[in-house]
Amino acid sequence: MKSSDAAVVPAPDAKGGLETIRVIGETLRLVTDKRLELYDLTERVADILKRHDVKEGMVLLSSLHTTLALFVNEWQTALLHDVKAMLDKVVNPHDGWRHDDPEYSDCDRRNAHSHLQATLLGHALSFQVARGKLVLGRFQAIIAAELDGPRNRDLAVQIIGR
Amino acid sequence: MKSSDAAVVPAPDAKGGLETIRVIGETLRLVTDKRLELYDLTERVADILKRHDVKEGMVLLSSLHTTLALFVNEWQTALLHDVKAMLDKVVNPHDGWRHDDPEYSDCDRRNAHSHLQATLLGHALSFQVARGKLVLGRFQAIIAAELDGPRNRDLAVQIIGR
């Protein structure tokens, strides 16, 4: 493991308080159309950021649902198929979960696996903003995983920066 | 996938530096009582936020332990049972891990699976704060997963905002 640290983003220091940190909140609505599906949110998050003209800071993207998860990876058709297959391999929908059993649960959606898959993927993502743009690698996309659709979904988008 | 973006949270712009961002840190102590158990921290985190009267910003909640993880999902008894069952299915405690083998490891807690499950769930969570409240969906709870208790656990709670 060799290493070199290089500053690539200018560090905007204090300038007498003329530049104040802004805290901006929005909601992003996602209308999903399948039980299990992935959606590329990269451009939509980038558009919200652009509209507010924040140059340096961060973006926090949060799912407001327990069966809609978020992750970052490559947006490639074959791989998206694999992500969905992997989710159902790691958490088998037909594994006799209590949340799906009327004896234990008042939920009749039989979506235990959707909740469980969501806990493994995570509900929120943070991104750096530098020079007015999301800091993402060349192949990185912001992906929402609908695990129990179709539904109308809301994601909270927060921008903190200047 | 249809879409509409709507600003739901007022964006408090710079007001001549009169409102300065605050950075607040606290520790939340969790005393766990089982080897594998889940704890609802939602109200406790909300109470800390309330006490500091931050209106717009974010909260970072971090486990300070390698076998205590955090995630967001629904607080429903049947589902909590499923989460615990799922963790032991995805990472089988009796799978011959080296961390549990005195030939390879000086740890005698036989808790390899606890560490491994923690890496899959994650050690920290970020939340948006808007109008003085944690931004959470109707069914979302902040849940701590004790994976190798019972123990006294500390979580760092940080609030950044105004």
Next chain:
Amino acid sequence: MKSSDAAVVPAPDAKGGLETIRVIGETLRLVTDKRLELYDLTERVADILKRHDVKEGMVLLSSLHTTLALFVNEWQTALLHDVKAMLDKVVNPHDGWRHDDPEYSDCDRRNAHSHLQATLLGHALSFQVARGKLVLGRFQAIIAAELDGPRNRDLAVQIIGR
């Protein structure tokens, strides 16, 4: 579950705008030397923080790659072996993934499992900074998981604070 909340970190309140929040960005280069390997980044991230002398705030560490993931856990040789074994158990590299099949994919790296393992671990981590230091538990290390090396990898390090 007993509880006690105790403020352990002084809360630096507004001081008339004299202390302005800084937003700092750097890139951390990691040169990996194996197909599947773990790297301890704790000291390197701590060094970057130290260099910028931020006392209270947060650090966001982001992988800029789709097959390099990040997590926090203990840096112990036996456990590191287990983490690698666990990743290949949870997502079997030889499970007939489409991303590895020339009929479906133009990627010839046969690294579907690397992408899938990355989605489960996560691409970014947030850390609290208090009294000039990363807030980490005694056994917590910041670990990068190279899932498809060897390669030159870049991680974005952002510090927000004062």
